[in-house]
Amino acid sequence: MESSLPKGLKSLISFFDRLPGIGPKSAARLALYLFQTPQSFLDEFSTAVNQLKNEVKTCSICFNLDDSDPCRICSSEKRNKNRICVVERVLDVLAIESTGKYTGVYHVLGGVINPLAQVGPEELTVEQLMHKISDNPEIEEIIIATNPTLEGEATAMYLKKKIDEDGKGVLVTRIGHGLPMGADLDYADPGTLVQALEGRRQL
Amino acid sequence: MESSLPKGLKSLISFFDRLPGIGPKSAARLALYLFQTPQSFLDEFSTAVNQLKNEVKTCSICFNLDDSDPCRICSSEKRNKNRICVVERVLDVLAIESTGKYTGVYHVLGGVINPLAQVGPEELTVEQLMHKISDNPEIEEIIIATNPTLEGEATAMYLKKKIDEDGKGVLVTRIGHGLPMGADLDYADPGTLVQALEGRRQL
Numbered sequence: 402m403e404s405s406l407p408k409g410l411k412s413l414i415s416f417f418d419r420l421p422g423i424g425p426k427s428a429a430r431l432a433l434y435l436f437q438t439p440q441s442f443l444d445e446f447s448t449a450v451n452q453l454k455n456e457v458k459t460c461s462i463c464f465n466l467d468d469s470d471p472c473r474i475c476s477s478e479k480r481n482k483n484r485i486c487v488v489e490r491v492l493d494v495l496a497i498e499s500t501g502k503y504t505g506v507y508h509v510l511g512g513v514i515n516p517l518a519q520v521g522p523e524e525l526t527v528e529q530l531m532h533k534i535s536d537n538p539e540i541e542e543i544i545i546a547t548n549p550t551l552e553g554e555a556t557a558m559y560l561k562k563k564i565d566e567d568g569k570g571v572l573v574t575r576i577g578h579g580l581p582m583g584a585d586l587d588y589a590d591p592g593t594l595v596q597a598l599e600g601r602r603q604l
Numbered sequence: 605m606e607s608s609l610p611k612g613l614k615s616l617i618s619f620f621d622r623l624p625g626i627g628p629k630s631a632a633r634l635a636l637y638l639f640q641t642p643q644s645f646l647d648e649f650s651t652a653v654n655q656l657k658n659e660v661k662t663c664s665i666c667f668n669l670d671d672s673d674p675c676r677i678c679s680s681e682k683r684n685k686n687r688i689c690v691v692e693r694v695l696d697v698l699a700i701e702s703t704g705k706y707t708g709v710y711h712v713l714g715g716v717i718n719p720l721a722q723v724g725p726e727e728l729t730v731e732q733l734m735h736k737i738s739d740n741p742e743i744e745e746i747i748i749a750t751n752p753t754l755e756g757e758a759t760a761m762y763l764k765k766k767i768d769e770d771g772k773g774v775l776v777t778r779i780g781h782g783l784p785m786g787a788d789l790d791y792a793d794p795g796t797l798v799q800a801l802e803g804r805r806q807l
Contacts (some may be wrong), residue, residue, distance in 0.1 A: 404674055405670065405675070405677060405697065405698065405701050406698065407659070407660040407669055407670050407671040408657050408659070408660075409655060409659060409660045410656065410660060410669065411654060413652045413656050416648070416649045416652050420634055420638075421633065421634070421637055422630060422633065422634075427625060429695055429698065430624065430625065431623055431624070431626075432656070433693070433695055435623075435627060435653065435656060436656055436657065436669070438662075443653055443654055443657070444654060445619070446653050447618045447650045447651070449612075449616045449619050450616060450650040450653060451650035452612060452645055453612050453613065453635070453638055453639055454643060454646070455612055456610065456611070456612060457610040457611075457612045457639070458621065466609065466610055466613065467608065467610050468610040475607060481609040492632055492633065492636055493607065495608065495609065495632065498608050539684055559660055571618045
């Protein structure tokens with residue numbers, strides 16, 4: 402549909418179109434919107450894109466992203482280093498941090514085990530997690546917070562088995578599943594309802 | 605929620621967050637996605653943003669955007685210059701062009717009359733449209749293709765009245781309203797159903 406557009410716009414549309422969750426129509430809208438912003442905004446935006454990777458470091462302990470290595474969370478004295486929350490991606494760290502209720506540290510797997518996409522434990526930071534557990538005799542709990550998807554569940558089961566093999570009897574927990582806050586029972590899918598029933602607690 | 609993120613990521617997230625239709629969560633996802641692309645992609649993307657306005661020209665006849673002025677449509681000998689389709693924005697030109705069925709030319713208003721947003725006819729290219737009509741004795745038809753919104757309808761009525769005042773008796777038409785192709789009568793809103801009934805045609 403961009404046949405009659407000038408080159409500059411077409412080029413930017415094609416870049417937006419390649420980003421996840423942005424289709425050709427949204428890409429065209431975004432590019433047209435940017436076209437109407439002042440050049441100074443475009444300059445700043447362009448610089449932000451270009452320098453995205455400058456000075457961003459991957460934490461060598463938990464594989465989170467931050468300005469420093471170790472990251473703010475791993476180097477904070479207030480965090481309990483003996484409780485590790487295992488998540489798939491950096492954004493999951495942000496989501497849990499936004500609650501302000503978690504005082505342990507994290508371990509970013511970098512994805513989930515997915516044989517169809519040829520992602521095995523070797524492609525993830527599983528080995529580093531195992532070392533972290535065996536190197537720390539005071540470890541209290543490993544909270545597995547992978548997403549409640551097929552791959553997330555399989556990865557959780559894999560990690561549980563792997564940690565148990567260590568023979569140290571470390572407590573491994575899984576984040577709670579069930580109805581999200583504000584949800585409508587009526588609209589919930591059967592899978593979620595089964596999880597909610599199985600995860601019921603005494604009041 | 606970006607409290608623990610490195611500066612580079614935070615900065616890009618804030619730019620994405622300012623774009624229309626992108627909320628804070630999507631902004632973070634996009635920035636993280638870009639972080640995982642090679643620097644060469646970031647370089648090219650950044651250049652596309654920076655040079656967006658280079659060599660893009662606004663057509664002085666129809667106010668469409670193109671590499672040349674007049675634009676490809678206005679300078680094409682195949683297009684009927686006596687049939688003008690009046691649209692709100694450049695993207696509407698693209699949408700109609702994508703049908704491949706329209707052989708006339710366009711006139712981009714640059715928006716709609718919206719007193720609440722302090723947009724009057726002076727802020728749009730209404731005067732230029734009037735000149736175009738009065739300067740062309742062979743004009744056949746003005747198709748008003750503003751969106752079927754409150755402001756779009758009001759703008760259409762305003763233009764119709766204004767063109768009629770010219771006294772030249774130019775044919776002014778409005779694009780058809782009714783059920784979109786593939787729609788379900790059941791799910792249509794009452795306004796669309798009223799339009800569909802009023803716009804019924806004999807078979």
